[in-house]
Amino acid sequence: MEIKTPEQEIQRFRARVVVAGLFVLCGFGLILARYAYLQVVRYDYYSTRAEDNRISLLPVAPNRGLIVDRNGVVLARNYSAYTLEITPSKVQNLEDTIDQLADIIEIQPRDRRRFRKLLDESKNFESLPIRSRLSDEEVARFVARRYRFPGVDIKARLFRQYPLGEVAAHAVGYIGRINQREMVEINDDEELAANYRGTEHIGKTGLEQSYEKELHGTSGFEQVEVDASGRAIRALARTAPVPGNDLQLTLDIGLQRVAEQAFGERRGSLVAIEPSTGGVLAFVSTPRFDPNLFVDGISTENWDALNNSPDHPMINRAMNGAYPPGSTFKPFMALAALETGKRAATTAFHDPGFFVFGNNTFRDDKVGGHGMVDMVKSIVVSCDTYYYTLANEMGIDLISDFMGKLGFGSRTGIDISGESIGVLPSQAWKKRRFKTPAQQKWYAGETISIGIGQGYNAYTPLQLAHATATLANGGVMFKPHIVKYVVDARTGQRRVIEPTPVADLGFKPENLEVIRKGLIGVNLYGTGARAFAGAKYTSGGKTGTAQVFSLRGAKYIEHQVHARLRDHALYIAYAPAEKPTIALAVLVENGGFGATAAAPIARQVMDYYLAGIKPAGAVQDDAAAETEGTGD
Amino acid sequence: MINLSDLRGFALRFLRPLDPFLLAVALAIVAVATLMLESASPERLEAHLFNLAIALAVMWFMAVQPPQRLHSFALPLYVVGLVLLICVAMFGDISKGARRWLNLGFMRIQPSELMKIAMPLMLAWYFQKREGMLKVRDFLVAAVLLALPATLILKQPDLGTTLLVLSSGLFVIFFAGLSWKLIVPVGIIGVAGIVAIVSFESQICAPGVEWPGLHEYQKHRVCTLLDPASDPLGKGFHTIQSTIAVGSGGMLGKGWREGTQTHLDFLPERHTDFILAVISEEFGLAGVIIILILYCLLIGRGLMIALNAATLFGRLLAGAISMIFFTYAFVNMGMVAGMLPVVGVPLPMVSYGGTALVTLCLGIGILMSVQQHRRRK
Known part of the structure; x- marks a missing residue:
């Protein structure tokens, strides 16, 4: 490097300063270009991003609709209460937190178990209740120590309550927390997903489920300004939710109670229908359960108790239990004979007490037979032989065609989902049901017992009541x-x-x-006469006793048969016979004879409905039930 | 009895060493800083004014020192700084994963901060000493003098300070007359390197790939800059939120104290490193342009002072100090706009923070001193 004079040095330095200055201008030019790009060209984009940051839409869940009976008695309602909730994702050590909470607020082992269960079913960012229905004092105790519990909060929530508890539980159903499967379903539908953003519960069974759309309502939204931690700073706008619609039922809770109490400890079902409208007046399945247990997640011990009970209280027997109709099938068989012209009403023959078909002997329940029997008498005395021969003459195709039209073997279309179809035996049904050709073939001998409501016949109490109502309503x-x-x-x-x-x-x-004559006869001097003695109205009915277990010809002695293998008691009826306003079907599982087990239940129900007679010893205390609480 | 002319005389004597132009620009910048702090973090205003008073006093103190005195301090300051940096490396305090602080028992100091001033002083001193007999070897010596502290600071690790110390030294070497034959190829390699990093981002940022000489967190910073969305809640959060703040400001901004990104806590470090995002959000592009103009004036004046300096030492020192302001401003503004990695470089004299403010005002004081003792024509 050559030696330079100071002037040359300064000259060179000046050049370097100019370069440095240009460098600065270039650098700042680059910066300016970048800022201009962000703030002018991309302004809309970043402006939207900033708004998205700032504004959060919070869903406001609508109030669920009420359910009341035909007279306005409340069956499902909402109440507001404080719950203690934990957001697991915001809590470091769940067990420690719960232990510390337990020092200031009572937390039972079952609360913990229920929380665990909810935790397993939920996503992590949800807030889950550990204790519900806090007292004011508990709220105050927690609030004073809130700072010690990040991720734990007290929330005011609306709870579903079924003030009558077990009454009509199978009809009303219950709601429960939305599970993951339901969440997937909801999220499949964009509109639905938006409407359920703030909702935690959904109808699980009964009307709560089938009328979910009506009861839920439309979610509202609150536009709030939030800070970076997601805390709401202030509300900007609010769209109020539209509360769900209320349901007023055709059920008469008074009648429902009478019917339920008439069953006592027995298992069974009763369905009562207003024939002229199809309105269901009573919908009973016993034993019952308390729907309040399910609202906030049922505890394991309660669930086990319900689920493992040999009485299966959770099964809705009215529409999911299928039973052979027994002799209650006979009036329909008789009508089939008349309508198809296979047998006239006046045709009478001598009943020897049995019917022989091929190598089989079909017995009547009365040894020695009923003597001369025509159609009306066959109904009144419930003559089996009459119907063995009738079924044999008609053949299975005619029978199944006719019974199918009456609604046997198909869904009635009641407004609760999950109805069973039962079994309407036919050649086609047998083909579907069995695998090998030998099994699939319909044997003429199988038709015989169909005639008395046995064999493959299996119908729900609802179907039976439905057919009875159709009969009562003139078809x-x-x-x-x-x-x-x-x-x-x-x-x-x-x-x-x-x-x-x-x-x-x-x-x-x-x-x-x-048919009407026959049915009236049953209640006046036939198998239903004792149960309906002294009734203030004319009624038509038919008793039935359905075999649960085939004794293969041996004599049936009730007390020798195991309680669960005893016959089912059945009864169908309508009244007043002149212009029926109520038609019903009663089933008492393993109740024995229809005349003694099922018909008296129908009598109490009809007495109450038609004559306003309350059965002795019946509890009709709505007020007491209202304050029972949720049974939680 | 003090009469009015006495008072005026005193004021003149007090103010004479302060270059009025530089003073005006500096005061304009700290006025902006105060205004923005009032929005971003009003509770720190008192502390800021206190820092400001100290910084201005330091500026005045430096302005009245003749450059010769600085000259005599250059070597001892550099040696002390280097020794302290070695001490840090051996038994410094670790905070936030980096070893930057030295505990002297009665106070904790960050020797790398000292190097920001000691480095250009030292190199200017060295070139002054070699004036008129500069050889290639001298540039090598200068490179070593620069590399020693830079390496120590990089190892702490502190990428931001390394960058500032390195650039302050490089500017001295540049002004001293480093051959273009060296500058141009290095510049080209540098640009090519950046282009390569950007275009091969996905390969080099893949997990498990180690970068020689850099820490994992430094790699992370560069990689999140290249693709902020890869870590939207972690390191990328700063860049994303600050870019949103800038972009949403538009031409004229949302208004003073009306920035939603700022006031709803979306913007991190809003009173320190990201104060420009607040300016951008609340005063828009207009605010950014004002800031750029102020820095141009400051740097321009500084370079003019350098041109007029009486000695080589003064020229190099004034030139390098002016360019330090540019480095600070460029890196910070690039970082806020998502162009450069988040390296922790403040916006000079605007970001809240006493140390940086004092250091920078000290630099301005030196510029004033050089101007005071400029070459008389």
Whole structure:
């Protein structure tokens, strides 16, 4: 490097300063370009991002609709209470936190178990209740120590409550926390997902499930400004939620209670229908359960108790239990004979007390037979032989065609989902049901016992009541329904669930008259006479006793048979016989004779409904039930 | 009895060493700083004004020192700084994963901060000493003098300070007359390197790939800069939120104290390293342009002072100090706008923080001193 004079040095330095200056300008130019790009070109994008940061839409869950009976008695309602909730994702050590909470607020082992269960089912960022229904004092105690519990909070929530507890539990159903499967379903539908963002519970069974759409309402939204930690700073705007619609039922809770109490400890079902509309007046399945247990996640011991009980209280026998109808099938068989012209009402023959078909002897329950029997008498005395021969003459195809039209073997369409279809035996059914050709073949001998409601026959009490109601209504069939009105919670406007005539089966009045005579005869001087002695109204009925266990010809002696293998007692009836306003079917599992086990239940129900007679010793204390609480 | 002319005389004597232009620009910048702090973190205003008073006093103190005195301090300051850096490396305190602090028993100091001033002083001193007989060897010596502290600081690790110390030294070497034949190829390699890193981002940022000489967290910083979305809640959060703050400010901003990103805590470090994001959000592009103009004036004036300096030492020192302001401003503004990694370089004289403010005002004081003793034509 050559030596330079000071002037040259300064000259060179000046050049370097100019370069440095240009460098600075270039650098700042680059910066300016970048800021101009962000702030002018991309302004809209970043402005939206900033708004997205700042504004959060919080869902406001709507109040769930109420459920009341036809007279306005509340069956499902909401109440507000404080719950202690933990957001697991914000808590370091769950066990420690719960232990510390237990020092200031009572937390039972079952609360912990229920929390564990909820934790298993939930996503981590949800806040889950550890204790519900805190007292004011507990709230105050926690609030004073809140700083020690990050991720734990007290929330005011609306709870579902079923003030009558077990009454009509199978019809009303219950709600529970939305599980993951339901969450997936909800998220599949964008609109639904938006509407359920703030919702934690959903109808699981009964009307709570089938009318979920009406009861839920429309979620509202609150626009809030939030800071980086997600804390709401202030509310910007609010769209109020639209509360769910209320349901007013066709059920008469008074009647329901009478029916439920009439069963006592026995297992069974009763369905009562208003024939002219299809409105369900009573919908009983016993034993019952307390739907309040399910609302906030049922505890393991309660669940085990319900689930492991040999009485299966969770099964909705009214629509999911399928039973052979026994002799209650006979009036329908008789009508089938008349309508198909296979046998006239006046045709009478001598009943020897048995019917021989091939190598098999089919016995009547009366040894020696009923003597001369015509159609009316066959119903009144429940003559088996009459129907063995009738079934044999008609053949399975005619029988299954006719019974199918009456709704046997298909869903009635009641407004609770999950109804069973039962078994309407037919050649086609047997083909579907069995695998080998030998099994699939229908044997003529199998038709014989179909005639007395045995064999493959299996129907739900609902189907039986439905067919009885159709019979009572002269062949005009209505779809059974439990909800009468959907009531707009804000305007009080009622939307009527119109009775839907499904079909007019076109039965000839003279044929119906024969059946009616027979049914009236049953309750006047036949198998139902003792149960209906002294009734203030005329009724038609038919008893039934269905074999649970085939004795292969041996004599059935009730006290020698195991309680669970005893016959089911059945009874169908309508009244007043002239113009029926109620039709029902009763089933008492392993109850023995229909006349002694099932018919008296029907008598109590009809007495209450038609004559306003309350059975002796019955509890009719709505007020007491209201304060029982949730049974939690 | 003090009469008015006495008072005026005293004021003149007090103010004479302060270059009015530089003083005006510096005061304008700290005025902006005060205004923005009032928005970003009003509770720190008192502390800020206290820092400011000290910084201005330091500035005045430096302005009245003749450059010769600085000259005599250059070597001891550098040696002390280097020794302290070695001490840090051997038994410094670790905080936030980096060994930067030295505990002297009665106080904790960060020797790397001292190096920001000691480095250009030392190199200017060295070139002054070699004036008129500069050889290639001298540039090698200068490179070693620069590399020693830079390596120690990089090892702490503190990428931001390394960058500042390194650039302050490089500017001295540049002004001293380093051959273009060296500058141009290095510049080209540097640009090529950056282009390569950006284009091969996905390969070099893949987990498990180690970068020679750099720590995992430094690699992480560069990689999140290249793709902030890869870590939106971690390191990328700073860049993303600050870019949103800048972009959403638009042309004229949301208004003073109206920045939502700032006031709802989305913006991290809003009163220190990211104060420019607050300016951008609340005063928009207009605010950014004002800041850029102020820095241009400051740096321009500094370079003019360098041109007029009486000695080589003064020229090199003034030139390097002016360019330090540029380095600070460029790195910080690039970082806030998501162009450069988040390296912890403050916006000069605007970001809250006493140490940096004092250091920078000290630099301005030196510029004033050089101007006071400029070459008379």
